[in-house]
Amino acid sequence: MKVRVGIVGCGVVGTGVVELLIKNGSLISKKTGAHIELSKVADRDWQRPRAFEVPQHLRTTDYRQVLENSDIVVELVGGKDFAKNLIIEAIEKGKHVITANKHLLAEEGHEIFKKAQEKGLCVGFEASVGGGIPIIKAIRESLVGNNIRAVYGILNGTTNYILTRMLQEDVNFEEALKEAQEKGYAEADPSLDIDGWDSAHKIAILSFIAFGGFFPFSHVYVEGIRHIDLLDVELGKELGYTLKLLAIAKRRDESLEVRVHPTFLPEDDPLAKVSDVFNAIMVEGDFVGKTMFYGRGAGSHPTASAVVSDIVDVARRVLCGQRVDWEERTYSLSNNFYSRYYLRFDVPDKPGVLASIARVLADQQISIASVLQKEKVCKLAGREGKHIVPLVILTHKAYEGSMRKALEEVKNLPVVVGKPVVIRVEEEAE
Amino acid sequence: MKVRVGIVGCGVVGTGVVELLIKNGSLISKKTGAHIELSKVADRDWQRPRAFEVPQHLRTTDYRQVLENSDIVVELVGGKDFAKNLIIEAIEKGKHVITANKHLLAEEGHEIFKKAQEKGLCVGFEASVGGGIPIIKAIRESLVGNNIRAVYGILNGTTNYILTRMLQEDVNFEEALKEAQEKGYAEADPSLDIDGWDSAHKIAILSFIAFGGFFPFSHVYVEGIRHIDLLDVELGKELGYTLKLLAIAKRRDESLEVRVHPTFLPEDDPLAKVSDVFNAIMVEGDFVGKTMFYGRGAGSHPTASAVVSDIVDVARRVLCGQRVDWEERTYSLSNNFYSRYYLRFDVPDKPGVLASIARVLADQQISIASVLQKEKVCKLAGREGKHIVPLVILTHKAYEGSMRKALEEVKNLPVVVGKPVVIRVEEEAE
Numbered sequence: 001m002k003v004r005v006g007i008v009g010c011g012v013v014g015t016g017v018v019e020l021l022i023k024n025g026s027l028i029s030k031k032t033g034a035h036i037e038l039s040k041v042a043d044r045d046w047q048r049p050r051a052f053e054v055p056q057h058l059r060t061t062d063y064r065q066v067l068e069n070s071d072i073v074v075e076l077v078g079g080k081d082f083a084k085n086l087i088i089e090a091i092e093k094g095k096h097v098i099t100a101n102k103h104l105l106a107e108e109g110h111e112i113f114k115k116a117q118e119k120g121l122c123v124g125f126e127a128s129v130g131g132g133i134p135i136i137k138a139i140r141e142s143l144v145g146n147n148i149r150a151v152y153g154i155l156n157g158t159t160n161y162i163l164t165r166m167l168q169e170d171v172n173f174e175e176a177l178k179e180a181q182e183k184g185y186a187e188a189d190p191s192l193d194i195d196g197w198d199s200a201h202k203i204a205i206l207s208f209i210a211f212g213g214f215f216p217f218s219h220v221y222v223e224g225i226r227h228i229d230l231l232d233v234e235l236g237k238e239l240g241y242t243l244k245l246l247a248i249a250k251r252r253d254e255s256l257e258v259r260v261h262p263t264f265l266p267e268d269d270p271l272a273k274v275s276d277v278f279n280a281i282m283v284e285g286d287f288v289g290k291t292m293f294y295g296r297g298a299g300s301h302p303t304a305s306a307v308v309s310d311i312v313d314v315a316r317r318v319l320c321g322q323r324v325d326w327e328e329r330t331y332s333l334s335n336n337f338y339s340r341y342y343l344r345f346d347v348p349d350k351p352g353v354l355a356s357i358a359r360v361l362a363d364q365q366i367s368i369a370s371v372l373q374k375e376k377v378c379k380l381a382g383r384e385g386k387h388i389v390p391l392v393i394l395t396h397k398a399y400e401g402s403m404r405k406a407l408e409e410v411k412n413l414p415v416v417v418g419k420p421v422v423i424r425v426e427e428e429a430e
Numbered sequence: 431m432k433v434r435v436g437i438v439g440c441g442v443v444g445t446g447v448v449e450l451l452i453k454n455g456s457l458i459s460k461k462t463g464a465h466i467e468l469s470k471v472a473d474r475d476w477q478r479p480r481a482f483e484v485p486q487h488l489r490t491t492d493y494r495q496v497l498e499n500s501d502i503v504v505e506l507v508g509g510k511d512f513a514k515n516l517i518i519e520a521i522e523k524g525k526h527v528i529t530a531n532k533h534l535l536a537e538e539g540h541e542i543f544k545k546a547q548e549k550g551l552c553v554g555f556e557a558s559v560g561g562g563i564p565i566i567k568a569i570r571e572s573l574v575g576n577n578i579r580a581v582y583g584i585l586n587g588t589t590n591y592i593l594t595r596m597l598q599e600d601v602n603f604e605e606a607l608k609e610a611q612e613k614g615y616a617e618a619d620p621s622l623d624i625d626g627w628d629s630a631h632k633i634a635i636l637s638f639i640a641f642g643g644f645f646p647f648s649h650v651y652v653e654g655i656r657h658i659d660l661l662d663v664e665l666g667k668e669l670g671y672t673l674k675l676l677a678i679a680k681r682r683d684e685s686l687e688v689r690v691h692p693t694f695l696p697e698d699d700p701l702a703k704v705s706d707v708f709n710a711i712m713v714e715g716d717f718v719g720k721t722m723f724y725g726r727g728a729g730s731h732p733t734a735s736a737v738v739s740d741i742v743d744v745a746r747r748v749l750c751g752q753r754v755d756w757e758e759r760t761y762s763l764s765n766n767f768y769s770r771y772y773l774r775f776d777v778p779d780k781p782g783v784l785a786s787i788a789r790v791l792a793d794q795q796i797s798i799a800s801v802l803q804k805e806k807v808c809k810l811a812g813r814e815g816k817h818i819v820p821l822v823i824l825t826h827k828a829y830e831g832s833m834r835k836a837l838e839e840v841k842n843l844p845v846v847v848g849k850p851v852v853i854r855v856e857e858e859a860e
Contacts, residue, residue, distance in 0.1 A: 020575050020717050031574055031642060126572070132718035134572030142556070142564030144461055145450050145738030212461060270724060273703045287450050288562035288735040291725030294700060295718065305718040308575030 002035040003315040006070030008063045008086055009077035010043035010054060013100055013127070016304030017074065019052035021311075028308070034315040039069040051300065067093055072314050074307060075099040084108060087123075091115050098310045100127035100303060106201035110214040122317055124310030129155065129202040132302030133295040134309065135281050139209050146285025148210040152248040152426070155202040157277035157297045158186045158193035159225050159245040163233070163262075164275040167242060172230045185277055195224035196245065196260040203247035207258050210283070211251055213329030221259035221335065228262055232344060232421055235392050236264050239372060241342070242272035246426060255334040264342050264425040337400040340369070340425035343393045345410065346417040353415045354391065360409040361395070364402040369394045388417055394425065432465040433745040436500030438493045438516060439507035440473035440484060443530055443557070446734030447504065449482035451741075458738070464745040469499040481730065497523055502744050504737060505529040514538060517553075521545050526747075528740045530557035530733060536631035540644040552747055554740030559585065559632040562732030563725040564739065565711050569639050576715025578640040582678040582856070585632040587707035587727045588616045588623035589655050589675040593663070593692075594705040597672060602660045615707055625654035626675065626690040633677035637688050640713070641681055643759030651689035651765065658692055662774055662851055665822050666694050669802060671772070672702035676856060685764040694772050694855040767830040770799070770855035773823045775840065776847040783845045784821065790839045791825070794832040799824045818847055824855065 005021070007014050021028075021038050029035050041054055042063040060066070063086060066073060073090040075097060077083050083104050087097050097116065099105065105112065105128055116123045126136045139148065154160050158180055165176040177194065180186035192198050200222045208214055225245050233243050241264035249258045265272040270292050274280040279297030284290050296302045347353045358368060372392040395403075403422070410416055435451070437444050451458075451468050459465050471484055472493040490496065493516060496503060503520040505527060507513050513534050517527050527546065529535065535542065535558055546553045556566045569578065584590050588610055595606040607624065610616035622628050630652045638644055655675050663673050671694035679688045695702040700722050704710040709727030714720050726732045777783045788798060802822040825833075833852070840846055 016717070024575055024577060024717070027577060028575060132573075132715075133721055134568050137567070137572050138564050141743065142567050142739045143562075143735065144742050145454055145458060145735050147454060147457060268705075270703070273700070275698075285562075285735065287446070287454070287731040287738075289726050289729075289732055291563055291723070291732075293721070293723060295721030299719075301717040302719055302721075305573065305575050305715065308717075309572045312574050313571065 001033060001315060002037060003072060003311075004037050004039040004070045005072045005074060005311055006039045006066035007041045007074040007076060008066050009075065010041050010050070011076065011078075012300045013303045013307070014041065014043070014074075014076040015050045015052050015054065016300035017076070017307050018054050018058070020301070020304045020308050022055075028312060032312055032316070034312050036311060036315060040066045042066045067095065070095060072096045072098060072311060074311070075101060078103075080104050080107070084112070087112055088115060091119055091121055094119065094121065096122045096124070096314045098124040098127075098307055098314065100125070100307065102128040102198070102201040102205060106204040107217045109205065109208060122314045124314055125205065126310045127303045127306035129205055130279050130281060130293070131295065131297040131299060132305040133279060133281065133293045133297065134306065135206065135293050136209060137309070137313075138293060139206065139283060143283060143285050143288055143291075146287050148251070148283065148285050150248070150250040150284040151203070151206045151210045151281065152246055152250070153281035154244055154271060154274050154279050155199045155247045155281065155297065156193055156245060157279060158190065159199070160274065160279070161185050161277045162194070163225065163228075163243055163245065166228070166230055166233045167237065170230065170234070173226065173228055194226050196222045199245060199247040199260045203249050203258060203260060206281070207249040207256065210249060211256060211331065213331045215256065215258070215331045215333050219258075219333040221261065221337075223261040225262050229421065231390065232342070232423060235344065235372065235390065236342065236423070237267075239370070239392070239394065240267050241265060241425065242267050242269075243423070244271060244274075246271070248426070252334070252338070256331045257334050257337050259337060262423055264423055266427055335400065337424070338397055339400070340397050340427055341395045341403055342423040342425050343395065344421035345391045345393075346388050347391045347415050348417070349387055349389045350415070356413055356415060357391070357393070357410060360406050360413070361393070363409070364398075364406040366398040366402055366406055367396040369396050431463060431745060432467060433502060433741075434467050434469040434500045435502045435504060435741055436469045436496035437471045437504040437506060438496050439505065440471050440480070441506065441508075442481075442730045443733045443737070444471065444473070444504075444506040445480045445482050445484065446730035447506070447737050448484050448488070450731070450734045450738050452485075458742060462742055462746070464742055466741060466745060470496045472496045497525065500525060502526045502528060502741060504741070505531060508533075510534050510537070514542070517542055518545060521549055521551055524549065524551065526552045526554070526744045528554035528557075528737055528744065530555070530737065532558040532628070532631040532635060536634035537647045539635065539638060552744045554744055555635065556740045557733045557736035559635055560709050560711060560723070561725065561727040561729060562735040563709060563711065563723045563727065564736070565636065565723050566639060567739070567743075568723060569636065569713060573713060573715050573718055573721075576717050578681070578713065578715050580678070580680040580714040581633070581636045581640045581711065582676055582680070583711035584674055584701060584704050584709050585629045585677045585711065585727065586623055586675060587709060588620065589629070590704065590709070591615050591707045592624070593655065593658075593673055593675065596658070596660055596663045597667060598705075600660065600664070603656065603658055624656050626652045629675060629677040629690045633679050633688060633690060636711070637679040637686065640679060641686060641761065643761045645686065645688070645761045645763050649688075649763040651691065651767075653691040655692050659851065661820065662772070662853060665774065665802065665820065666772065666853070667697075669800070669822070669824065670697050671695060671855065672697050672699075673853070674701060674704075676701070678856070682764070682768070686761045687764050687767050689767060692853050694853055696857055765830065767854070768827055769830070770827050770857055771825045771833055772853040772855050773825065774851040775821045775823075776818050777821050777845050778847070779817055779819045780845070786843055786845060787821070787823070787840060790836050790843070791823070793839070794828075794836040796828040796832055796836055797826040799826050
């Protein structure tokens with residue numbers, strides 16, 4: 001079986017795909033019987049330096065050259081409008097599509113998948129989540145016998161690097177971000193990563209396939225790590241927790257929770273141990289239990305590995321007309337999360353403070369698991385000598401709605417200085 | 431598409447598969463369009479208690495009933511002779527086969543795969559390695575674009591539980607084994623697990639698919655954990671290493687190393703953090719880099735999840751006549767491993783001892799990385815008051831052949847008491 005593959009967008013990932021197909025093409029033929037022929041590679045700028053030289057005869061600046069000469073079109077331009085038009089045009093021309101465009105799929109995946117399904121075509125997107133980690137295929141094929149209960153993990157390497165540095169080296173957010181930028185792990189404008197949007201796009205895509213349905217991306221709860229105070233990382237550590245930016249999708253009965261936020265994990269949780277720029281995703285199914293997938297979540301070569309696994313899959317299916325089945329179902333997302341909470345209140349070191357806060361929580365049926373109040377932890381700038389101490393309360397599981405009400409009440413207590421810090425805790429045992 | 435599935439052998443895993451197909455069958459149809467019909471389930475004894483009741487009309491004591499009424503035959507009887515004959519008979523009758531029989535596949539997989547290939551049939555064996563962890567599909571399909579350099583991991587839950595207990599609770603091997611038996615993690619006769627054979631079967635199967643070829647199973651180097659002294663677990667910990675029973679398959683140029691032995695890993699290695707009965711497998715490819723797969727390596731439900739993913743895959747292929755391609759290639763295994771070593775010598779606390787051992791190592795071109803000698807570590811029974819201390823030497827990478835020669839020489843040194851302890855160290859940096 002032979003299949004012609006064209007690429008639109010020859011940046012870091014596109015170049016990696018070209019390199020992989022040229023270097024390992026005959027190995028792939030030997031392993032699978034699929035002969036993959038690179039047809040054309042389109043890019044607007046062939047002058048910019050690349051880590052691998054794309055052969056002259058493959059290069060074009062006209063994406064239509066790719067559409068005309070390929071059975072499979074790999075979209076690696078990124079962005080939304082041009083990419084979407086390209087994909088729709090390719091599908092209308094009867095081409096299978098492979099894309100790493102998480103932003104586009106998270107927001108408009110429903111339309112694209114539907115269109116492809118009508119035409120009996122495949123859309124491969126293994127590379128859109130977790131770089132080389134084969135999480136899409138694992139959920140769709142390997143865990144096909146399971147009712148998936150939850151998918152959650154560390155889906156963004158930049159933020160994981162920053163949080164790892166804060167935890168291990170006691171540096172604050174700004175310093176850790178600067179380091180990440182110096183090492184090339186964070187963009188000059190890092191907001192897509194640090195404000196949680198990149199993770200949110202990825203968890204939306206994982207939710208679609210894990211739960212077989214769609215929801216508007218704008219309903220996903222997204223909170224980044226920009227506001228994280230080193231003090232909370234350290235207090236959490238003292239309590240046995242590690243702070244991670246977690247992307248979480250859970251089914252409770254017929255409703256879904258899909259959310260991205262800083263999260264404390266018990267330090268012996270496998271996800272807590274995933275450090276630096278690595279990604280890891282935990283999947284919970286009713287039969288498989290918990291299974292975790294770990295690796296580099298980005299980079300030219302790992303992402304190329306994922307694109308090529310899709311190419312081979314599509315190549316195999318091209319010949320037998322097999323396609324992916326999507327359930328037509330729309331979920332509404334619940335905002336009334338059910339979680340444990342870490343709360344920090346800055347309070348004067350006076351009697352009666354804990355009692356008044358505990359009363360407010362009790363009124364909302366929120367049960368306290370443990371309390372940490374220390375005489376002097378505030379070695380951090382700006383906090384010395386104010387007779388203000390941090391009071392940390394860990395709650396048992398509570399509803400987000402109740403928690404929000406309680407926090408409104410707490411704001412009215414004269415003893416609490418500034419805004420309380422709220423960090424959700426993912427922990428199995430109560 | 432509809433496919434009839436029969437099961438031979440209704441023990442713990444077989445019962446799990448029946449339960450999964452009955453509980454989640456309609457979910458699977460919805461997800462994939464495949465309608466899986468349980469045809470017959472054969473077992474010799476329908477009186478023994480099972481966690482799930484197999485419907486009366488599916489039960490038979492005659493495996494031929496299964497062969498006659500199924501498109502896919504799931505072999506879950508275990509053992510070698512009957513299982514092999516059953517599989518061969520099924521293939522000859524034109525049935526696809528799914529098996530979790532690692533022992534059989536490791537020793538006679540070549541013959542079985544060849545036979546199936548001649549007939550254009552599939553053999554699924556996801557459940558033979560790592561329980562519900564989808565490692566077979568990951569290597570074969572998701573990482574298809576990669577030249578695999580190495581596959582290694584913790585493939586046996588029993589031994590990982592024992593080593594975890596030794597490390598965390600300072601109990602010796604016998605106590606930890608007894609605990610494992612009490613918890614049902616180890617068999618009454620635990621030798622298949624603790625002597626490394628179970629891990630060896632699994633790494634042989636992973637080698638076949640990672641490197642696309644075969645070798646005689648008897649050439650695999652296998653060393654278990656029965657002889658592990660708590661003292662070495664503790665000295666290793668002090669040096670920053672965690673002891674694991676690792677199964678390793680590595681390609682160096684055109685030769686393979688396939689081996690199972692106790693191994694020190696740096697304590698921050700992701701595999702070092704895999705504790706209790708969990709399994710994890712690291713795969714290194716030229717494009718994907720390192721990627722790790724983690725989960726429960728055994729148990730009725732996780733293993734059933736793997737069997738069912740194979741059933742669905744075969745069901746899909748039944749209809750399009752697709753099959754798995756095996757490269758016809760036979761590897762010879764290298765025994766001249768290239769590794770770092772942890773060496774412990776029991777020696778008198780006298781001058782000149784280190785010098786004479788170091789001389790022997792130097793003669794074999796083995797370079798010392800670090801040395802640990804302590805005045806008093808021997809709180810363990812039998813070692814007190816003998817003026818004998820442990821001398822630990824960590825080497826740089828060296829060839830196994832040179833190491834064996836050096837150890838022969840060391841035996842002749844009058845200063846060394848008893849047999850030296852040799853544990854290999856897997857570590858990236860030199």
